[in-house]
Amino acid sequence: MAYDRELVERVLAEARDTVLDEIRRLLERNRLTGYGPLYDLVEDYPFREGKGLRPAILLSSAQAAGGRVDEAQGSAAALELYHNAFLVHDDVEDGSDYRRGRITMLRAHGAAVAVNVGDATNVLAMQLLLHNVERIGVHKSLLVLREVERMARESVEGQAIELQWIADRRFDLADDDYVRMAHKKTCWYTVIAPLRIGTLCGHPAGVGFPLEADLLPLVELGHLAGIAFQVADDLLNLEADQGLYGKEIGGDLWEGKRTVMLIHFLRTAREATRRRAIKIVETPREDKEPEDVAWLFQAMQEAGSLAYGHTFAQEYAQRALEVDARPLPYFGDGDNRRFLREMLSYVVERVR
Amino acid sequence: MAYDRELVERVLAEARDTVLDEIRRLLERNRLTGYGPLYDLVEDYPFREGKGLRPAILLSSAQAAGGRVDEAQGSAAALELYHNAFLVHDDVEDGSDYRRGRITMLRAHGAAVAVNVGDATNVLAMQLLLHNVERIGVHKSLLVLREVERMARESVEGQAIELQWIADRRFDLADDDYVRMAHKKTCWYTVIAPLRIGTLCGHPAGVGFPLEADLLPLVELGHLAGIAFQVADDLLNLEADQGLYGKEIGGDLWEGKRTVMLIHFLRTAREATRRRAIKIVETPREDKEPEDVAWLFQAMQEAGSLAYGHTFAQEYAQRALEVDARPLPYFGDGDNRRFLREMLSYVVERVR
Numbered sequence: 278m279a280y281d282r283e284l285v286e287r288v289l290a291e292a293r294d295t296v297l298d299e300i301r302r303l304l305e306r307n308r309l310t311g312y313g314p315l316y317d318l319v320e321d322y323p324f325r326e327g328k329g330l331r332p333a334i335l336l337s338s339a340q341a342a343g344g345r346v347d348e349a350q351g352s353a354a355a356l357e358l359y360h361n362a363f364l365v366h367d368d369v370e371d372g373s374d375y376r377r378g379r380i381t382m383l384r385a386h387g388a389a390v391a392v393n394v395g396d397a398t399n400v401l402a403m404q405l406l407l408h409n410v411e412r413i414g415v416h417k418s419l420l421v422l423r424e425v426e427r428m429a430r431e432s433v434e435g436q437a438i439e440l441q442w443i444a445d446r447r448f449d450l451a452d453d454d455y456v457r458m459a460h461k462k463t464c465w466y467t468v469i470a471p472l473r474i475g476t477l478c479g480h481p482a483g484v485g486f487p488l489e490a491d492l493l494p495l496v497e498l499g500h501l502a503g504i505a506f507q508v509a510d511d512l513l514n515l516e517a518d519q520g521l522y523g524k525e526i527g528g529d530l531w532e533g534k535r536t537v538m539l540i541h542f543l544r545t546a547r548e549a550t551r552r553r554a555i556k557i558v559e560t561p562r563e564d565k566e567p568e569d570v571a572w573l574f575q576a577m578q579e580a581g582s583l584a585y586g587h588t589f590a591q592e593y594a595q596r597a598l599e600v601d602a603r604p605l606p607y608f609g610d611g612d613n614r615r616f617l618r619e620m621l622s623y624v625v626e627r628v629r
Numbered sequence: 630m631a632y633d634r635e636l637v638e639r640v641l642a643e644a645r646d647t648v649l650d651e652i653r654r655l656l657e658r659n660r661l662t663g664y665g666p667l668y669d670l671v672e673d674y675p676f677r678e679g680k681g682l683r684p685a686i687l688l689s690s691a692q693a694a695g696g697r698v699d700e701a702q703g704s705a706a707a708l709e710l711y712h713n714a715f716l717v718h719d720d721v722e723d724g725s726d727y728r729r730g731r732i733t734m735l736r737a738h739g740a741a742v743a744v745n746v747g748d749a750t751n752v753l754a755m756q757l758l759l760h761n762v763e764r765i766g767v768h769k770s771l772l773v774l775r776e777v778e779r780m781a782r783e784s785v786e787g788q789a790i791e792l793q794w795i796a797d798r799r800f801d802l803a804d805d806d807y808v809r810m811a812h813k814k815t816c817w818y819t820v821i822a823p824l825r826i827g828t829l830c831g832h833p834a835g836v837g838f839p840l841e842a843d844l845l846p847l848v849e850l851g852h853l854a855g856i857a858f859q860v861a862d863d864l865l866n867l868e869a870d871q872g873l874y875g876k877e878i879g880g881d882l883w884e885g886k887r888t889v890m891l892i893h894f895l896r897t898a899r900e901a902t903r904r905r906a907i908k909i910v911e912t913p914r915e916d917k918e919p920e921d922v923a924w925l926f927q928a929m930q931e932a933g934s935l936a937y938g939h940t941f942a943q944e945y946a947q948r949a950l951e952v953d954a955r956p957l958p959y960f961g962d963g964d965n966r967r968f969l970r971e972m973l974s975y976v977v978e979r980v981r
Contacts, residue, residue: 370741
């Protein structure tokens, strides 16, 4: 899947700048009127270099739908803040040591501060969404709020499903189980909501907009792209982990996360191997032995589980491209429309 | 301060029922369309017996302002959910064992589940606030959302101030420091926002409503009542702790919380006593010795710190009654208006 790398990287970089500008102004306003040190902490995660995929999808959708950047800027920044709040809390939930190459909020300031900073980040996101009223009017602002509520609800449900697997010590999972969980946990946050919210913000709204039926292809597209993205991200974590970073990064094998690759391995391994693997996965992170994790990685590789994951991600990306090839409602042509197509290849190509 | 106990208890009980009805329906809707087990967990805290003070203030304000219960019911339930989300996270932040006489979400299901359940509770609160549109229209719904954003922002700032005191190991606090922190952490959540949101929901809105200037007395009233409430609550915790429950309840002395009483004690104690007290307060909860905590409680009692707290709470309640005695905008007469007055005495009287 060849793709226009220059276009993708330019749009991602622009989106990051747009959103960070907005977040910087927001923090400045709140520092002036509120308790400053809190906002210094809130600033940490968003300004760690991320891909900026979510804001890029949102801003491109808005422009492809005929809107201006400034009509979607607040929503894009809000989404990025919700995402960062989620990351801060996720690091507490997983007991993670590192995030984007630096020590987590949890390890730097403890669980109490991290939970509160995550909550504060959510509050600022809501503040931005309420400012939308002055930018895109009451009607669209309320529609965006509804989308955000849906997105956040899907995410906590996805998170709950995954936590329940851990509590129930479940390993007999099928790919479909994984896809249902990731649909909620990843797809809504990462692709579906950015596509829908961008379209809402940018569309020259008229009578009857939006028709839920017209937004449905965006759910399908976002679902397929989101699964491709998540599996590719898990592959990147797995492979980069062993090669470049070693234990310090705290990859998914260390955290016992159920990925498509691990599920494949457990499904296909012989009983004794399966038992050994489960024992390693279930060992608390701090008690794990590097040799055990190395063995598991090696065994997964030899069993073809990583290759399986690559094919899995490729297939979802391919299906996403097919949905994308159909005429999508609301979207015109141009670079922004092209970005939405090109990034579908980007998300799986970057792990090759 | 005599007060109409029958009235206060009746209004509190009615408000609890109204709000729990609403929350029950909300959970039922979300179980039908979403991942059910998550909502079983969300249900836990709200249905533990609380006082119901916040919803009672909100619903009474709405009715005193001329509105109906059903116009404020969704907002009252949302506020109760925000409060419960805050409690679930607060228990994680403080590492608490018990809440309302039962084991905390943290201890029953671990930090990961507790953080996620708190987040999910926030999402449901937002869902209710968006349903407001059908009940009280777009304009009022947006105003309520703004109030909630403000309230949540004040709370995370108050929490941040308190956590910073712990991080900085600060004990040289004046009453004013405490009042500034509690204004943000308690007063907005517990009294100011319920008063303002109730008024917004219930008022027969017309041109020019609300005037921020007209809502200001509610901030003053809520500030004074909120401080009285918090100090009284801390006294209840301290005294009930030692008398009835012992260590299991996990009172403020065990958690090292800076209260007006502890601040008074540290301010007035001789140097050696002060040093010993600080050492006890700073010892992690699980390493604390019951005899040390008992000594500290005894010493605080002998130093008059508990009596100081009682007087402090009484004075704030008295000042609240004086503000309340002035004609407050928007409020008519009747039982609901009377409740707002009577509960000012109730919050300090229940600790006598």
